[in-house]
Amino acid sequence: MKPFITLLLLLLSLSLTAQKKVLDHTDIELWNSIEGERLSPNGAYVAYSLEKGEKDHFLHLKTASGQSVFSYDRASRPQFTDDSKTLVFSITAWKDSVMAMKRRKVKKKDLPKDSLGIYNLTNKTFEKIGNVKSYQIPEDWSGFIAYQLEEIEVPKDTLKDSTESKKKKSKAKKVSKKNGYHLVLRSLETKEEDTLKFVTEYTFAKKGKFLAWTTTGETDSSNYAVYVLDLANQSRTLLHEAKKADYAQLSFSETGKHLGFIADTDTTKVQLRPRELYHWEVGMNSAEKLVDANTSGNDLRPSAYEKLRFSKDESKLYFGLAVPPIIKDTSLLEEEIVNVEVWTYDEPRLYTVQELQMKNDTTRTYLSVIHLNQNNKLTQLANATYPEADLTRYGNAPYALVRNPEPYALESQWTGQRARDYAVVNLSSGTAVKALTKVPGRVELSPQGKYVFGYHNADSLWFAYSITKRKYLALTPGKVFYNELHDSPSHPSSYGTAGFTEDDKALLLYDRYDIWSFNPETGASTRLTKGRETKTVYRYVILDPDQDHIETSKKALLTTFNETDKSSGYAHYDFKSGRLTPLLNGPYDYGYPAKAKRAQTLLFTRESFTEFPDLRVANQDFSKITQISNANPQQQEYNWGTVELVNWTSLDGEKLTGMLIKPENFDPNKKYPMLVNFYERSSNGLHRHRAPTAGRSTINYAFYASRGYLIFNPDVKYRIGYPGESAYNCVIPGVTSLIEKGFVDKDNIGVQGHSWGGYQIAYLVTKTDIFKAAEAGAPVPNMISAYGGIRWWTGLSRQFQYEHTQSRIGGTPWEYPTRYLENSPIFNLDKINTPLLIMHNDADGHVPWYQGIELFVSLRRLGKPSWFLNYNGEPHWPLKLQNRKDFNIRMAQFFDHYLKGAPKPVWMDRGVPAMEKGVNQGLELMEE
Numbered sequence: 001m002k003p004f005i006t007l008l009l010l011l012l013s014l015s016l017t018a019q020k021k022v023l024d025h026t027d028i029e030l031w032n033s034i035e036g037e038r039l040s041p042n043g044a045y046v047a048y049s050l051e052k053g054e055k056d057h058f059l060h061l062k063t064a065s066g067q068s069v070f071s072y073d074r075a076s077r078p079q080f081t082d083d084s085k086t087l088v089f090s091i092t093a094w095k096d097s098v099m100a101m102k103r104r105k106v107k108k109k110d111l112p113k114d115s116l117g118i119y120n121l122t123n124k125t126f127e128k129i130g131n132v133k134s135y136q137i138p139e140d141w142s143g144f145i146a147y148q149l150e151e152i153e154v155p156k157d158t159l160k161d162s163t164e165s166k167k168k169k170s171k172a173k174k175v176s177k178k179n180g181y182h183l184v185l186r187s188l189e190t191k192e193e194d195t196l197k198f199v200t201e202y203t204f205a206k207k208g209k210f211l212a213w214t215t216t217g218e219t220d221s222s223n224y225a226v227y228v229l230d231l232a233n234q235s236r237t238l239l240h241e242a243k244k245a246d247y248a249q250l251s252f253s254e255t256g257k258h259l260g261f262i263a264d265t266d267t268t269k270v271q272l273r274p275r276e277l278y279h280w281e282v283g284m285n286s287a288e289k290l291v292d293a294n295t296s297g298n299d300l301r302p303s304a305y306e307k308l309r310f311s312k313d314e315s316k317l318y319f320g321l322a323v324p325p326i327i328k329d330t331s332l333l334e335e336e337i338v339n340v341e342v343w344t345y346d347e348p349r350l351y352t353v354q355e356l357q358m359k360n361d362t363t364r365t366y367l368s369v370i371h372l373n374q375n376n377k378l379t380q381l382a383n384a385t386y387p388e389a390d391l392t393r394y395g396n397a398p399y400a401l402v403r404n405p406e407p408y409a410l411e412s413q414w415t416g417q418r419a420r421d422y423a424v425v426n427l428s429s430g431t432a433v434k435a436l437t438k439v440p441g442r443v444e445l446s447p448q449g450k451y452v453f454g455y456h457n458a459d460s461l462w463f464a465y466s467i468t469k470r471k472y473l474a475l476t477p478g479k480v481f482y483n484e485l486h487d488s489p490s491h492p493s494s495y496g497t498a499g500f501t502e503d504d505k506a507l508l509l510y511d512r513y514d515i516w517s518f519n520p521e522t523g524a525s526t527r528l529t530k531g532r533e534t535k536t537v538y539r540y541v542i543l544d545p546d547q548d549h550i551e552t553s554k555k556a557l558l559t560t561f562n563e564t565d566k567s568s569g570y571a572h573y574d575f576k577s578g579r580l581t582p583l584l585n586g587p588y589d590y591g592y593p594a595k596a597k598r599a600q601t602l603l604f605t606r607e608s609f610t611e612f613p614d615l616r617v618a619n620q621d622f623s624k625i626t627q628i629s630n631a632n633p634q635q636q637e638y639n640w641g642t643v644e645l646v647n648w649t650s651l652d653g654e655k656l657t658g659m660l661i662k663p664e665n666f667d668p669n670k671k672y673p674m675l676v677n678f679y680e681r682s683s684n685g686l687h688r689h690r691a692p693t694a695g696r697s698t699i700n701y702a703f704y705a706s707r708g709y710l711i712f713n714p715d716v717k718y719r720i721g722y723p724g725e726s727a728y729n730c731v732i733p734g735v736t737s738l739i740e741k742g743f744v745d746k747d748n749i750g751v752q753g754h755s756w757g758g759y760q761i762a763y764l765v766t767k768t769d770i771f772k773a774a775e776a777g778a779p780v781p782n783m784i785s786a787y788g789g790i791r792w793w794t795g796l797s798r799q800f801q802y803e804h805t806q807s808r809i810g811g812t813p814w815e816y817p818t819r820y821l822e823n824s825p826i827f828n829l830d831k832i833n834t835p836l837l838i839m840h841n842d843a844d845g846h847v848p849w850y851q852g853i854e855l856f857v858s859l860r861r862l863g864k865p866s867w868f869l870n871y872n873g874e875p876h877w878p879l880k881l882q883n884r885k886d887f888n889i890r891m892a893q894f895f896d897h898y899l900k901g902a903p904k905p906v907w908m909d910r911g912v913p914a915m916e917k918g919v920n921q922g923l924e925l926m927e928e
Contacts, residue, residue, distance in 0.1 A: 020639040020664070023706035025889055027638070028692050029053030032631040036077050037615055039594060040084040043601030045069070045121065046628050047078035047087055048615060054694070054881055055095045061087055061119065064601055064617045066626045070119055070126070082597075083142035085122050086188050088135065091115040113150045118188070133181055138204040143188055144231060146202055146211060148181045179216040185229070196227075201250050208256025212239075214247040226250070226261055226287065228280065239280045239287040243267075246304070248275075249319075253310035257282045258372070260308040260317050277302040277319055279370070290376050291319070291368075299324050300380075305363040311395035315373045316427070318395060320365025321380060348409035352795035367391075367400070369427055379430045386423050386432060390444060393548040397449020399467055400425045408438060414812075416490065416800030417457065424452065424467050435465050436472070440491070447548040450504040451520050455481075455494040462494065462509055464520035475518045475525070481511050485681070487718040489803065489810035498540035501550045508550060513537050515558075515573075528573060529580055535563040538571065538580075543595040552576070557593070560585060566645070566686040570622060584622040589613075589687040603628075607689040609643040609661070609701075632691065639664045641705030643686060648737040650717065651729035657683045658714035658734055661701050666743075673748040673899040674710040675699055676735060676771070679757045681715040694884035696877035697754035697777050699891065707892075709899075712738060716760075721816065723808040724763035724823045731760075732768060748772055748899040752891070754839075755779075755847060755876065756806055759825075762855060765836065766828035773898035775837040775891055778847045778876055781826040781855040784813055786848070793845025793875070829858050835865040837894045839887060841874040867894070867908060889923060903927070 021027075030053065037048040044064055049057040059075035062068050070087075078089045093112035101111060116132040119125070135147035180198035187193075196202075202213035209231040216224050225241040240247075242265040250261045259280045266274050280287035293301040306320025343351045354361070366382040367389035382389040386402035401424060405412075408419040417440040423432040435452055436443065443454035452465040460482040462475040486492035498508035498515060506517045513531035515538055518524070529538040540550065541557040550556065552575035560582070561568045569585030570593070584590070591605035591613060600620040607613035612635065615628040646660045659682065663672070677699050690701045701711050714734040718726040739746045749770060753761045754777030762779040765771060780786045789798045802809045802820075813820045821827055836859060840852025852868065859866040869890065871878040878884050896902035907922030916922075 021637055022708075023638055023692050023703045025694075025885065025892070028694055028885075029055070030632075030634055031691050031693065032058075033691070034613070034615060034629060034631055037594075037603065038078050038080055039596045039601060039603045039617075040080040040121075041082055041597035041599070042084040043596030043599030044084060045080070045087075046603060046615060046617060047080065047089075048629060049076040049078065049089075050629075050631055051076070057092070059089055059117075060629070061121075062628055064626065064628075066617075066628055069121070070124070072117060072119075072126075075117055079137060081137055081142040081145075081188065082140055085120065085142065086145075087117075087119045087121060088137060088145060089117045089119075090132075091117050091128065109151070116147050118145070120188075136202065136204055138206070138209075140207045141209060143209075144185060144204075144211070145188060146183055146185050146204070148183050148199060148202070150181065183213060185211065201247065203250055203252060205252040205256025206254045208252070208254075210252060210256035210259075212250055212252060212259055214250060214261070226263075226278075228259060230282075237280075237285070240278055248304035249306070249308040251308035251310070253314045254312060255314065258310055258314055258317070259287070260310070260319070261287070262302050262304045262308070262319075264304065273301070273304070273322075275302045275304055275322070277308075277370075279317060279372070279376075281372075290317075290370055291321075291378060295378070300366065303363070303365040306365040306367070309391075309395060313394075313396045315371065316395060317370040317372060318391065319368055319370070321368050323364045323366070325362060346410065348406050350413060350795060350797055352790050352792075354795070356793075356795040369400075371428065374428070377428075379427060381425050381427070381430070386421075386425075388420075389425070392445045392447055392449050394447070397445065397447075398427050399445065399449045400427060401443070401445050401452055402432060403443070412800070413797045414799040414803050416804045419458075422452065433470065435467075435470070441494075446500050446504045446507075446520070448500075448504040451507075453507060453520065457491040457493070460492055462497075462507075462518070464507065464518075464523075466521065473520070473523055475507070475520070475523050476509070479511075481509060481516075484512050485717075487720070488805055488808050489720045490805050499548075499550050501552050504549075508540065510539065515540060528575075528578065529558070531560075537561040537563065538573075541570075541593060543593075559590065559592070561684075563684070566684060568687070572621070587687060589685075589689075593618075608687045609689060610640055612689055612691060639706045641702055642666070643701075645683065645686060646712075646734075646738065648714075648734045651733055652717075652719070652726075654717050654730070656715050656717065656730055656734065658712060659683055659686055660738065661705050661711040661713075663705050663708055663710075668741075668743050670743060671745040672708060672710045672743060673750070673895075674712055674735075674738070674744050675704055675895065675899075676712045676714070676731065676749065676751040677701075677753060677757070678714050678716060678731060678760070679753065679755075680718075682713050683715050694881060694888050696879060696884050696887075698757075699752050700888070703888075703892075704895075707896075709895075710738075710744060718808050720808055720810045721819050722823070724760065724767075724825075726808075727760040728764060728767050731764065732770065735770060746770075750774060750895050750899050752895075753777065759807075762825040762836075763823065765832050765834040766825045767831075769833050771834050773837075773895055774834050775839070775894065776855075777839045778844055778849075778852065779825075779838065779840070779855055780807075780847060780851045781824060781829070781858070782851065783807065783809065783820045783824045785854065786851055787813055787820070789848040789851075791846055792848070798848075826854060826858060829855075829864070830862055832859070832862075832864055835898060837867050837869070837891065839869040839871075839878075841871045841876070841878065843873050844876045846876040867911075886921065886923075893923070893925075 032050040032052050035049050035051050047061045049059045051057050057076035059072045061070040075089045075091045092114050113131045116129040116135050118127045131150040133148045133150045137145050180200040183196040183199035183202055185194045197218040198216045200214045204211055211229045214226050223241040224245040226239040228237045244267050246264040248262040252259050261278050262275050264273050264275045276289050277291040278287040279290050291302050300321035303320035303322035309318045368380045371377040381400045382402050386404045388403045390401045403420040403422045405420045419438045419440040422436040423434045425432045439456055441455045441457040455462050461477055465472050482492035495510035500507050507520050509516050514527050514529045517526045531538045539559045556573045558571045558573055560571050567587050568590045570583045572581040588606045588608050593602045593604035595602055602618045604616055605613035612632050616625055617628055618625045641661050641664050643661050646658050650656050692700055692703045714731050716727055716730040738744050750773040751761050751771045752775040758776040758779035761774050761776040762781050765774050787802050801807045809819050838852050838856050840849045842849050856868040871883045878887050893905040897904050903925040906924050912922045
């Protein structure tokens with residue numbers, strides 16, 4: 001009887017597996033992603049929204065024990081008040097409803113406006129407020145919300161003639177919109193409201209109970225003004241008013257006892273704006289002017305673009321002094337203006353970079369400070385010699401760090417390095433002391449401002465510079481605190497830093513596996529964790545985002561990751577005892593946890609190839625874990641897949657690792673078509689979940705596994721100067737090792753990749769016929785022409801990429817002409833026998849799209865089966881949902897035809913003629 005029951009259960013299991021659905025393109029609309037997850041400050045509640053099929057959002061509020069409390073359709077961006085008594089969120093219209101209105105040519109101003117949702121967690125009541133443009137709640141206190149209503153109309157009695165035409169009334173509406181929006185201040189406890197009219201900007205203080213706002217006048221005849229409302233005693237103070245003014249950078253100190261803003265009361269519209277810096281302190285009847293063009297002592301004046309910032313101790317107000325603009329001759333006619341670009345060989349920045357940085361250049365400022373406790377003393381910190389400046393996080397330290405990248409800007413065109421000279425500025429005297437010269441890499445101030453520290457890319461080491469002693473100290477000479485797997489012709493990057501401990505006593509640095517403590521005065525070091533022995537990576541978790549240092553009096557939460565089996569988890573480290581306590585570990589990818597503001601509750605995710613990263617809540621030591629969300633229960637209805645690590649040896653003798661994805665009902669006695677997809681190294685993402693989505697550049701593993709494909713993702717190790725050959729030496733033996741296992745259909749193997757992956761695929765198909773079909777997105781077939789190209793998103797020359805970074809040639813075309821030729825597929829296209837699908841968009845800012853054109857027209861010239869997809873106006877990848885869906889359908893049709901014998905789609909047979917673009921997509925399958 002027992003064998004019969006076992007057989008019955010086996011047959012039942014096979015039947016259930018066979019009954020599972022196969023993923024189709026339309027199924028992506030069923031999948032949810034989690035967005036805006038929030039823990040209440042007291043740790044008792046979790047709020048999040050589910051975005052379904054990249055369309056509508058659905059808000060969920062649950063207790064930390066997983067009990068559902070409240071939900072609302074079309075809602076997102078949840079926020080808890082500081083007292084954890086109220087949840088506020090945004091409500092939008094159904095996307096399909098908005099689309100239907102657009103089809104009916106409904107004007108934009110008549111489309112549905114957003115609403116504000118307010119849910120009271122104490123009495124479980126909900127209220128919806130319509131037509132809300134924006135809203136704010138205080139960060140560290142509670143009781144109020146301020147929300148701004150959408151477009152308002154000027155009351156009829158403010159118009160000069162009540163019998164004006166509709167045209168004039170329409171004009172009046174536009175004026176009222178330009179002049180601000182009504183702001184409603186609401187008590188969350190009593191629901192009492194106060195309406196503040198024509199508000200252009202508003203802000204709450206972080207800790208103190210203050211609200212500030214700017215207005216264009218509460219009536220048509222009122223002046224422009226700045227107000228502060230003390231909500232503790234309900235007193236309003238008029239800080240500044242003018243017949244007309246532009247106000248900017250309205251900023252409170254942390255407690256709200258100080259306020260700063262920029263005012264421009266000039267009405268002549270001159271190009272040199274006479275902006276002024278104002279300051280108000282509790283107890284003052286109005287704001288006082290601190291800085292204008294006269295008091296700054298030079299041609300500089302306060303900037304409306306540099307954010308105002310108070311130090312945490314509220315003794316300093318930081319602001320920007322604007323560089324005088326280039327004055328245009330407005331008397332010239334269009335016919336008299338010469339528009340010519342003059343490119344100079346030795347100017348620091350390439351002209352294309354200057355064009356893209358035009359706005360930054362025209363709004364450039366020099367950081368300055370007002371010492372509020374020193375009779376409002378002004379100190380300019382940055383200047384033409386050192387135009388860029390950084391402060392400590394709290395801004396309390398007596399020093400600023402200034403830097404100048406210009407001497408090395410020209411050479412960055414080909415080095416790819418961002419080297420800078422650094423100096424330390426005394427905030428009181430303004431005296432600058434040069435500290436570092438030509439340092440490439442990240443450099444910053446320690447939290448207390450005692451040290452300048454950073455990683456020197458060229459020297460591959462960490463350093464500390466004592467500000468008071470003016471002493472430079474290399475912390476890691478002879479030690480490997482740089483990327484051990486670095487394989488490009490550039491300086492290796494660091495593994496990063498956890499930060500400083502209290503009072504700048506120690507700097508915690510990462511090597512490949514462990515956390516080390518370094519004394520910034522002596523360089524003495526101690527290894528805190530012991531991860532190298534087990535190939536386990538330990539990293540510090542920041543649980544308090546407001547903290548600027550690591551508290552050694554508390555246990556530190558660490559993430560863990562094992563390089564061998566790719567498992568991960570969490571651990572505690574006790575700084576006092578030096579004890580490391582594992583908390584949680586498993587064959588998953590555990591997310592970066594967040595801590596409740598005033599409780600020990602943690603919010604985190606856990607995922608694997610088969611498990612969606614749902615939200616979970618845990619106590620401090622993870623001994624009690626509760627799953628909060630179940631975003632995609634429908635997944636169990638579909639044939640999914642499994643993932644495993646595979647190993648092989650490259651043609652260079654290197655031991656390599658990769659991922660193999662199999663269909664859920666995999667049978668080792670069958671033969672499966674296989675897709676190869678790779679970039680550089682991906683195996684550390686073994687446990688990453690891949691939900692079925694309309695991807696912008698790569699195959700979706702779950703989608704293809706569900707449809708009966710194997711997917712192989714091999715890691716690649718590169719040899720400098722030979723990137724194409726390296727890809728061949730790593731990928732092809734990986735493919736053949738899987739063929740030898742017997743379950744791969746060797747006659748039906750495809751390959752797909754994008755950008756750097758696209759280049760490697762273009763190279764591979766010139767060297768092997770092992771692939772029956774290939775898709776290469778944004779490929780570079782010609783390294784010689786690409787070397788002289790521009791990365792249009794940044795304006796940068798592409799030279800550095802070939803000489804020093806990803807393309808890995810290691811020098812110029814005149815130094816290594818053979819390398820450029822050998823690594824360029826364009827010179828071997830006649831050897832390609834693999835049908836090729838190319839996707840390259842005409843607004844690509846990374847890889848010039850003429851590279852894709854070079855590849856396609858050459859294949860066309862040779863009569864090689866090839867197709868070219870260009871999603872007009874899209875960048876490096878298609879971003880619009882309709883284009884991503886289209887790309888995924890075409891790519892699947894392409895591979896299904898060649899690897900599974902499916903009928904050809906019309907577009908592959910006859911293309912889509914230009915006159916039919918956007919009308920007939922040609923996605924229909926041809927009859928056999």
